[in-house]
Amino acid sequence: DVVPTTRALISVSDKTGIVDFCKFLASKNVHLLSTGGTAKKLREAGLEVMDVSEYTQSPECLDGRVKTLHPKIHGGLLGVRGNKDHEAQMEENGIGKIDMTILNLYPFEQTVKGGGDFNQCIENIDIGGPSMLRSTAKNHAATTIVTSPDQYEEVQKCIEENGGTTLALRKKFAARAFSLSAAYDSAIANWFTNQLGEEKPVTTRVYKPEFPLKYGCNPHQKPAGISSVLNSKLPFDVLNGVPGYINLLDAANAWQLVKELREATGLAAATSFKHVSPAGAAVAVPLSDVECVAYEVTPEAAKELTPVALAYLRARNADPMCSFGDFAAVSDVVDEATALILKKEVSDGIIAPGYTPEALTILKSKKGGKFIVLEATKDYDPGQIEYRDVYGMTFAQKRNDIIITKDHMTEIATSKKEAVTDSVVRDMIVASICIKYTQSNSVGFAKDGMMVGVGAGQQSRVDCVKLAGRKVKTWYLRQHEKVLGLKFKAGVKRQDRVNARVRYIEGDFTPEERIRWEAQFEEVPEPLTTSEKEEFMKQADGITISSDAFFPFRDSIDHASKYGVSYIVQPGGSVQDKQVTAAAEEYGMAMCMTGVRLFHH
C-alpha cells in the first residue's frame, strides 16, 4: 500500500517549512507544480517548479479564479490508479498523475478578524483550494493530501522509510482534510448567516479536542473529553494534576464566581466548591477574635493572613464539613500564606489567576503530587452562546453574562431604606453572585462578606430557606462558648474535630454513634441544650439572604426570620410580592428587588 510520489501540487498561504519540504521532495525526484506566490518562493530557493497554467495549457484568465478548476488537475488527482480505462483516458487526454497535494486554507475567521467588509470577506472565500483538497482526499487510495506544516515531518519520515506514503498515512491525512474543509465552510456559513441576521438553516460547531478525560460524570461514561471551540482558547492551563469531569465543572463555575466577586467588591475573593455548587464563598474581611477560635486560627497565624488567604479561610469555614475534598478558586495570585492553608485541608484542586513560585511548590507537593492546579486564562472570552445536549436535543442559550454590582441593590421595597449600608450592599452582592453559580432552586445567607449558608438544588423555595437556615444555625453555634471549649483528645484529626462539633450542635445521636463520638474527647462534653441554642441564636442579626428567584409566598420570610435575617435580595415579580413585602416589614427587614433572576442549571 505504499505509493511513490512523482508529482506534487503545492499551494500554501502559510509558507512555514515549505521550502525545506519541497527540497526534500525534489531530492526524491518529485515534479513540483505550483501557483503564484508559492511558486515564486520555491524558485527563489533554487527549486525547479512548473506553473499550473503552464501545466494545464489553459490561458490565465478571470484573475486566476479558475486556474486549478481544470480536468488536467482534477483528472490527475481523481483518476483511479490501476483502472485500465482511466489510465488509457488519462494518457489520451494528456492528464498526468498528481500524487500529492500540499495546501492550506487561510482560516476564514482570520479574514473576518482582519476587518474586511462584506465584499472583501466574500472575495477571500477559497474555491480552488477546497476542491483540490477534497479531490485528493477522496482519492487517498493513491494520493496524499497534506494540509498543514506540522505534517511535513511525518510525510518526510514516511517517504524516507518506505519509499513513498503508506495507506495508513494517506487515510489519516484524508480524514483530517475533510475535518478542515468542514471547519472552513462552517466558519463561512456562520459568518454569512450572521451578516443576514436571519435564523440559521443549520448551525455548525467545530470543536478541537484538547485533552481526553478518564471518564465523564461516572466511570462507565467513556469516552469523555474536553474540547475548545476551534480557534478559541481554553479558559485555563493545567499546571499540575489530572482534572476530571466534575473537577472541571467546579473549576469553571468557581472561577467565574470569584472573578465577578472581585470585580464587584474590589476585595480578594475565594470559594470552596463541591459538586458544582459553592459550599462557601467569601471576600477578604478580617476575622473577629471568636471566629479565629472557631476556625482554629491562632493569633499569630491570623497576623500572617494576606487578603487572598483570608478570603479562602472564610470560604472554607462557612461549612467545613461540606468543604472536605473541595475544589477551590481564588481571585488573586496564590501566595504562600494561602498555599499553607490549603496544605492542611483535604482538597482536590484550585483555580487562580496565578501562583507565586513558593505557593506553586507547596501545592504541587500536595496529595502525593496529584493536587490539581489550574491557571485561569487572562482576558478570556468565553463566547456568547452555550450549547448543551440532553437526551438527543440541543439547548442553546446566551451565557448568563450579567454582572451583579451595587447598581442592582438600589430598589428597596421596604421602609427601612437607610439600613442598607455599604457593608450590607457588599453582603448582598456576595450572596447574589454566589447563588448565580449555585444549582437551582437556591438561596444564600451572607454576613461579614461571607456566605454562611447555601441552600442548593431544592424543589421548593421554602425548602431552600429551611436548608440554608439550618446551615446558618450550625455556623453560628460553632461560635458558642460550649463549642469553642470542647476538649478533644490529642491525635483527633482536624476534619474529625470539624465533624464532631457539628454533631455536638445537632445533638441527635443514635446510641451507637454517641459512643464513638464521646471517645474523641478528654472529658465527655455536657450537651448543648435546645434552650441554650435558642438563647444563643437570639443574638443572630444582620444577615442577608439572596434568592435566585422571587419568593412565591411569605413562608420563606417567616422561616428566614428565625436565623437573624435583616436584609433580603430577590428579583421580585411574584403575584404575592405585596404579601412578601408586608412580611419583611413585619420582621423589620429591608428588602431589595433586583429584577434579575439567577436560575442556574
Added chain:
Amino acid sequence: DVVPTTRALISVSDKTGIVDFCKFLASKNVHLLSTGGTAKKLREAGLEVMDVSEYTQSPECLDGRVKTLHPKIHGGLLGVRGNKDHEAQMEENGIGKIDMTILNLYPFEQTVKGGGDFNQCIENIDIGGPSMLRSTAKNHAATTIVTSPDQYEEVQKCIEENGGTTLALRKKFAARAFSLSAAYDSAIANWFTNQLGEEKPVTTRVYKPEFPLKYGCNPHQKPAGISSVLNSKLPFDVLNGVPGYINLLDAANAWQLVKELREATGLAAATSFKHVSPAGAAVAVPLSDVECVAYEVTPEAAKELTPVALAYLRARNADPMCSFGDFAAVSDVVDEATALILKKEVSDGIIAPGYTPEALTILKSKKGGKFIVLEATKDYDPGQIEYRDVYGMTFAQKRNDIIITKDHMTEIATSKKEAVTDSVVRDMIVASICIKYTQSNSVGFAKDGMMVGVGAGQQSRVDCVKLAGRKVKTWYLRQHEKVLGLKFKAGVKRQDRVNARVRYIEGDFTPEERIRWEAQFEEVPEPLTTSEKEEFMKQADGITISSDAFFPFRDSIDHASKYGVSYIVQPGGSVQDKQVTAAAEEYGMAMCMTGVRLFHH
C-alpha cells in the same frame, strides 16, 4: 440588484419538483444545462437540455469524475459580471455566463446508513457538486444557488415578480449553501475519523434549529432555542402549550426516568419534576386505606384509579408541597383518570408516550389552554455522545445510558441476604433510577414502589441523608391520626391544606405565622408534640435508601437508621466500606453494592 437568469446548471439527486421548476425556467427562456439522470428526466418531460459535456466540449472521461470541474463551468459561475477584463476573457475563451445552479448533495449519512462498505462510501463522496455549489454561492452577487426542492417556489415567485432573482434571495440561498456544504463535509469527516478509530483532529456538530425559546435559563438570556442534531429527530412533539428552557430540561430527564422505571419493573411509572430533579416518583402499587385519606382520595375515587393514574398520584404525593407547579412524566398512555388528577393540581406540563382523546381534551383546557403537553417520540435514539459548553470549554461524554435492573441488586454485603425480597428489589430499582436523574450529590428513600424522600444537590453525602430523611419524616407523619384529623374550614384550597399539614408537622411557627395558620381551621388543632412524633416514627420500617455514590463514612448510616431504613443500595468503593458495612449490620439493615455510580449534573 435583480439579475435575470439566462442559463441554469441542474444536477439533482432529489428530483422532487424539478420538472415543473425547469418547465417554468424554460418558459422564461432560460437555457438548461444538465448531467446524466437529471438531463434524461428533463428530456423525457419534453424540455430542451444541453449536456454539460457537450457544453464544455471536453471529452467524457474517468467515468464522469471531472465533468463539471472545468473552466467553462466554473468560469461561467465565477466570472465577475461588469468587470470588463473578465467579460472580455469570457468572450475570448468561449465561457458563457451561468446564472443559476440547481443541485443537491445526497446526504452522506444516508450513504453510510445504506450499508455500503468503506470503498463504497468513499466512492459516494461528491466532488463536482460541492465545487459548483461553492462557486455559485461565492459569486452570489450575480448567481443563484438553489440547493433544495423547497426553495423552488420561492425562486419562481421572485422571478415572476421581479423578472429575475433579487440580491436578498441570492444572499440568503448562498448562506444556506455554505451551511449545507459544511454539514456535508462534517458528516464525511466524522464518519471517516470513526473508521480510523483515531482521535478526531476536530469534531463538527451540525445542529438544525427546531424552535426558538422565549429565553434561556433566565429572562435576560436571549437568544435561546432548541435544535436537533442534523438528520435526527427531537425526542418529543409539542401537542399543546409553549415549553420553556427549564420545562424541557425537566421533560427530558423526567421522561427517561419513567421510561427506565417502566422497563425495569414492568409497572406503570410516573414522576413529578421540579427544577431538574424529581420531587417524587413511583410505580403503580395500590394505596393503603390510610394513604387514601392522607392523599385526599375518596374510596370511590380509589376504585377508579388506573395504573398510570395511581403511579402519578403516588409520585405527586411524595412531597406535594414541592410538587406545586411540577412537570409530570408518565410511562404509559395518559387516560382520562390521570388527566382528571392533573386537572386538580397546579402543574406546568406533562410528557407521555401518548394520550387518549378524552385525556388530551382535558389537558389542553388546563391553565387557560397553556398547559404543556409533549408526546415522546417512539423508539427514540438519543445518540451516544453528549456535548456541553461551560464558560467557553466543551465537555463531551458518553451518555449515562446504563439501565438499572434487578441484576444490579444481587451483591448483598451484609448478612441479612434473605430480607431482599422481590418488593425490596423493586424499591431498590425505584430509588436508584430516580437518583440517576436527580442533581448530585443525592440520595433517595423509597417504600411501596414510591420515592418518599429525595435529597438533591447537596455538598456532602450526610447532608443528602439528613435532607431526604426530614422529607421521609414529614411524609410518614402525614399519616399520623392527628394530621389526618385536621379540620379545615370550607374554602381552604387544596395546596393550602397540603402546606398547612407540613407546617403542623414541623411545628416551628413564628408568632405572626401561627395566627394565619390557625385561621385555616374550624377548631385550632392541638400541637403534634415531639414525643408523639418520635413515638409514631418508631413504626417507620422497611424503607430503602439509594445513594448516587459510595458512603464515605458511617455517619450517613447512623442518620438513615432514624428514618426506618432497612435496605441500602450504593455503589461501594470507599476506603471505609468495611466500617459502613459494619454500621449497616449494627442496625440490622441489608446493604446492596451495585458497583455503579450515578452522579448527575
